[in-house]
Amino acid sequence: MMTKPILVFGYGNASRGDDALGVLALEYIQTHFTLDAVELLTDFQLHIEHALDLEQREMVLFIDASVKSDCAFAFTQLTPQRDLSHTTHAMSPSAVLDIYQRLQNKAPPPCFLLAIGAECFGLGESLSDNAKRNFANATKLIDQLFNTLTLECWQMQCSQSF
Amino acid sequence: MYEHLETAKNKEKLKRVVIDPVSRVEGHGKVTLLLDENNHVQQARLHIVEFRGFEKFIQGRPYWELPVLVQRLCGICPVSHHLAAAKAIDQLVGVDPNNLPTSATKLRKLLHFGQVLQSHALHFFHLSSPDLLFGFESDIQKRSIVAVLNDFPDIGLQGVKLRKYGQEVIRMVSGKRIHGTGAIAGGMNKALSKAERDYLLTDIDQIIAWAVSAVGLVKTVHRSNLPYYDHFGTIPSNYLSMVQPDGALELYHGDLRVKNANGETLFDHMDYCRYNDYIREEVRSWSYMKFPYLTALGKENGWYRVGPLARVNNCDYINTPIAERERVEFKAHSGEAMVHSTLAFHWARLIELLHCAESIQALLHDSDVLRHDEPAQGERRFEGIGVIEATRGTLFHHYQVDENDIVTKANLIVSTTSNNMGMNESVRQVAAEYLSGQTLTETLLNNLEVAIRAYDPCLSCATHAVGKMPLQLELINATGDIIDTLVKNHTGEIARP
Numbered sequence: 001m002m003t004k005p006i007l008v009f010g011y012g013n014a015s016r017g018d019d020a021l022g023v024l025a026l027e028y029i030q031t032h033f034t035l036d037a038v039e040l041l042t043d044f045q046l047h048i049e050h051a052l053d054l055e056q057r058e059m060v061l062f063i064d065a066s067v068k069s070d071c072a073f074a075f076t077q078l079t080p081q082r083d084l085s086h087t088t089h090a091m092s093p094s095a096v097l098d099i100y101q102r103l104q105n106k107a108p109p110p111c112f113l114l115a116i117g118a119e120c121f122g123l124g125e126s127l128s129d130n131a132k133r134n135f136a137n138a139t140k141l142i143d144q145l146f147n148t149l150t151l152e153c154w155q156m157q158c159s160q161s162f
Numbered sequence: 163m164y165e166h167l168e169t170a171k172n173k174e175k176l177k178r179v180v181i182d183p184v185s186r187v188e189g190h191g192k193v194t195l196l197l198d199e200n201n202h203v204q205q206a207r208l209h210i211v212e213f214r215g216f217e218k219f220i221q222g223r224p225y226w227e228l229p230v231l232v233q234r235l236c237g238i239c240p241v242s243h244h245l246a247a248a249k250a251i252d253q254l255v256g257v258d259p260n261n262l263p264t265s266a267t268k269l270r271k272l273l274h275f276g277q278v279l280q281s282h283a284l285h286f287f288h289l290s291s292p293d294l295l296f297g298f299e300s301d302i303q304k305r306s307i308v309a310v311l312n313d314f315p316d317i318g319l320q321g322v323k324l325r326k327y328g329q330e331v332i333r334m335v336s337g338k339r340i341h342g343t344g345a346i347a348g349g350m351n352k353a354l355s356k357a358e359r360d361y362l363l364t365d366i367d368q369i370i371a372w373a374v375s376a377v378g379l380v381k382t383v384h385r386s387n388l389p390y391y392d393h394f395g396t397i398p399s400n401y402l403s404m405v406q407p408d409g410a411l412e413l414y415h416g417d418l419r420v421k422n423a424n425g426e427t428l429f430d431h432m433d434y435c436r437y438n439d440y441i442r443e444e445v446r447s448w449s450y451m452k453f454p455y456l457t458a459l460g461k462e463n464g465w466y467r468v469g470p471l472a473r474v475n476n477c478d479y480i481n482t483p484i485a486e487r488e489r490v491e492f493k494a495h496s497g498e499a500m501v502h503s504t505l506a507f508h509w510a511r512l513i514e515l516l517h518c519a520e521s522i523q524a525l526l527h528d529s530d531v532l533r534h535d536e537p538a539q540g541e542r543r544f545e546g547i548g549v550i551e552a553t554r555g556t557l558f559h560h561y562q563v564d565e566n567d568i569v570t571k572a573n574l575i576v577s578t579t580s581n582n583m584g585m586n587e588s589v590r591q592v593a594a595e596y597l598s599g600q601t602l603t604e605t606l607l608n609n610l611e612v613a614i615r616a617y618d619p620c621l622s623c624a625t626h627a628v629g630k631m632p633l634q635l636e637l638i639n640a641t642g643d644i645i646d647t648l649v650k651n652h653t654g655e656i657a658r659p
Contacts (some may be wrong), residue, residue, distance in 0.1 A: 015219070015234035043340055044237025048288055049326045102311045103319060123235070126220040 004039040005058040006149060009042050009050070012065055017125035019116030021065040022133055024127075025114070028139055033146045034158040046091040051100040059151060060111040062093040065118035065131070075141060077158050078111040110151055112158070114138065167206050167590040172254045172597060193610050195593060206593035208614060209449050210581060220572040225251050225546075225563050229345050232559070235574075238620050240340060241277035241332055242552035245270060246559040248345030249415070249548030254563060255347045256540020259415045262534035266349040271414045272525045273335040273344050274550065279369075279518040279540050280328025281553040282470075282511050285618045286376065287321020290508055294383045298605075298612045303424040317379065320372045324515070327369050331522060334358040349537030356446050359526055366523045370484070373516040377488050380512050384505065385495075392496060394596075395504035395588035395613035398423035400456065401464065401472035402580065404551045409478030411489075411517065413551040419476050420456060420466065423497025428456070434549040437558055443575070451582050465583035468555025469617065470510035475500050480513070482520035499647060504588045507616040535565070552577050578619045 004070050010026035011086060012019040026040050046062075054060055066074070080101045081094035100108045117134040127135070145154055196205035206340070216235050223231060228247040233240035250264060259267070291310050295317075311318035329339060332352060336342025343351045354362075384391045400423065404416040418432040418440075432440060443452035455464035466472075475493075480486040488636050492509055493501065501510075525531055548559045555577030562571040592613045597606055 007394070013234055013237055015231075041339075044240070047284065049322050052322065052326055099311070099322075102315075103322065120554070123216060 001092060001097070003056040004035075004037055005056075006038045007037060007041060007053060007057050007060045008063065009041045009043075009053070009060065010063040011045055013044050013143075015122040015124060018065050018128055019121050019132040020127060021116045021118055021138075022063045023129060024135060025063040025116070025138065025142065029146060031144060032143070037126050037149065038070055038146075046093065046096050048091065049097055050091075050094070051096050054097070054100045054108050054111070055104070057109045059149075059154065061114060061154075062111065063116070064093075065113045065121075066115035067118055068115065071117060072137040073114060073116045073141065075112065075114050075157055077155060078113050099106075109125055112154055114141070165587075165590075167203060167594060168586070170206060187209075193589060193614075195597070195602075196600075201591075201598070201602070203593040203598040206586075206590045207448060208589045208611075209451075209583075216574060217572045220561070221569050221611060222577035223505060223569055224567050225254050225561065225569055226567070228561065228569070230341060230343055233341060236620060239277070239281060239553055241273060241336075242550060242557055243559070244336075244342075245274055245277075245414070245553070246346060246550045246557045247362050247561075248550040249550065250346070250546035250559045250561050251347045251548035252538075252548070254543055254561070255537075256543055257348045257538045258540075261540065263349055263532040263538055265353060265530045265535045266345075266537070267323065267415075268525055268528060268530045269335055269350045269353065270345055272354075272522060272531055273332060274414050275518040275521045275525070276295075276328045276331025278328075278553050279515055279522070280325045282515040283321055283328060283376075284517070285553075286380070286508060286512060286515070287318065287324070289618075290615055291317065291321065293608075293612050293615070294380070294508065298380065298609050303638045320375065324369060324372055325378075327365055327391050328518075331362060334362055346537060348539055349535060353534035358534060359532060362522070363526050366519070366526060370516070370519045373512070373519040374484060377509075377512045377516055380509050381491075384509055388495075391505045393461045394609075395616065396502050397504065397584065397587040397591055398500075399467045399500045399584055399587070400428065400459070401475050402456075402466045402468050402475040402556060402557060403476045403502070404434075404549070405430075405477050406481075411473055411477040411514075413473075413514075413518075415550070416610050418549075418556070421476050421500065423500060423502065425475075427613055428459075434558070435547045437547070437549070437560075437575075441575070443579070449582070451579055455583075466580065467584040468580040469507065469553075470514050470578050471501065471507045472555065473551060474510040474513055480517050481525070482517050483555070483596045485513050485517035485520055488516060494572050504584075504613055504616045507618070511618070554578060554620050556581055578617070581617045581619065585617050585619060588616070 008026065008029060010022035010098070012022040014020040014023045023042055026042055028039075029035070030040060042051070062078070078094050078097055080090070080097040082098050093111065097108045097111055116138045118128075118131050120128040120131070141157060144157060175554065192209045194205075194207050194209065195203055198204055200254050219235070220228065222229065228251055229244050232243040232247045235243050252259070287310070295310060295314060310321075332342065337342030337352060345351070385603075400420055402418060404412045404443065405419045406412045406416045417431065418434050419427065420429040420432075422428050429440065440457055441454050442457050443454045445452055453461075453465065455461050474489055479488075480489050492506070492513060495501070496503070511656050527566060544561075545562050546563070550557055556575075557577055558573070558575040560573040561569050564570050589610055592609050595611050600606060
């Protein structure tokens with residue numbers, strides 16, 4: 001099977017409140033866009049072997065819930081980073097890129113992170129009100145990204161403030 | 163034994179050190195040490211934030227949802243929960259394991275071997291090999307898979323590809339990487355297609371070869387300093403695991419066996435559906451996690467360990483040839499009836515990984531896995547119990563349903579709960595023998611984490627959002643004042659605030 005050039009990796013646990021944001025974003029993309037060139041992938045969290053999913057891609061988008069930012073969401077281009085997140089099972093996307101670089105001896109494809117603001121992660125909980133608002137805002141950016149699937153467009157969006 | 167370090171006297175005069183959370187274990191764990199003025203350890207405890215509320219998460223749902231629903235309890239071992247739940251709901255539709263279609267039993271075993279293989283690979287190569295290859299007290303920058311990839315690129319790559327292969331087995335059998343519906347009440351949702359079987363066969367010889375190398379590596383490491391490896395965190399204990407009727411190692415379905423520290427069989431061929439007759443759980447005020455024990459032996463003597471060390475210790479043999487040779491060598495190395503070394507969990511784990519690889523190969527050559535049989539059905543029941551040997555040890559799922567098929571009661575005993583006392587005892591042993599009387603440093607504290615990680619505890623909450631997972635280490639003096647603090651942020655970097 002041919003590898004599709006664009007990978008969207010939305011991750012999280014759909015049954016743990018706002019942790020579902022990455023998975024919900026995938027569902028949104030699946031229902032709103034034609035995905036001839038796009039592969040959607042999900043998992044509970046990032047692991048080291050996900051570096052192998054970056055092979056033969058032209059662009060990669062990671063989508064995750066985030067408690068780091070006060071913004072509704074943040075969209076950034078990633079660089080490989082040798083942080084210590086792989087000492088837990090909560091690998092950062094940048095650490096996955098770093099693993100890719102070490103496995104393949106070459107730079108990873110252009111990778112981006114859409115981090116959507118989150119606050120509640122209880123088992124069996126639904127999305128918090130803030131997460132719902134943040135998700136609604138983030139879908140506007142998703143619309144722009146998937147209406148113009150080019151590196152230039154995505155990089156331009158990174159400079160925007162949300 | 164180190165029970166005397168569970169609760170200290172005169173706590174008000176002691177310094178308190180907290181490692182929170184323990185890194186490179188699944189989820190959230192916390193270690194607290196109370197030290198006297200000479201830094202002698204007076205109390206050591208591992209506290210665990212358990213899966214809280216999962217019974218309530220399950221109650222009120224129709225039973226047929228359970229195999230998919232319970233995968234969300236844990237982002238690390240969803241397939242284990244999936245299969246334990248499937249075995250339980252088999253009983254709800256009146257199907258006992260012996261009545262399950264042969265093809266379904268074999269497909270479930272294949273799925274389970276894939277899960278155990280990938281999980282054991284993750285634990286060894288990703289989480290433990292940095293400690294084992296670079297040393298427990300090496301620079302923190304060294305203690306990661308990235309350093310392994312740099313300094314031992316072949317080993318690092320093999321770890322990644324072993325894990326990937328196990329996940330491909332899961333994907334082929336269940337149709338998805340995660341949230342697959344593989345097992346359903348009374349059977350399986352699908353069989354392997356010939357193309358899927360052939361795809362998995364392509365790499366299996368290489369996978370077995372890497373598994374053999376991995377066992378060789380852990381043996382070399384263990385024997386490189388045998389007295390140390392056989393002593394570090396080591397505690398004699400009882401062991402509980404599943405075995406086949408003839409005593410062979412079994413991961414999917416069998417009876418329960420308990421051996422004591424001397425290797426004497428205390429219980430054999432216990433029907434797991436009667437687990438309530440044999441096992442009770444004690445609550446202690448200082449931990450969220452319960453302490454299971456064998457009722458017949460009582461709270462003090464009845465605690466036991468589960469997982470790879472228990473399984474390889476308890477079984478009479480392994481029914482795949484290379485893993486069996488390794489088991490014989492493993493059991494012989496200590497010269498005793500049972501291997502109690504906590505670090506030998508790693509060795510036992512890789513013997514199981516090898517067994518899984520060999521078993522996958524055998525099943526892929528079995529035409530039954532290409533056959534799809536209709537699910538079996540029997541007389542409706544209102545209670546179902548499913549038990550499997552999950553990656554980390556014996557996993558119990560117990561459900562009661564009403565006449566509308568709605569779950570009214572759920573009880574789960576997860577593997578890490580069974581190892582609660584064992585992990586605490588290992589922490590106390592390491593604290594007493596390696597830390598007591600010394601000035602605490604990050605590298606010394608890593609020794610505690612090494613002891614805990616050997617059990618591969620799954621404390622997972624399956625949440626991982628960016629910015630979660632901080633670590634805070636506090637040193638508190640006898641008057642309760644914080645005299646030093648270290649914070650580990652979400653990227654793993656450690657700094658003083």
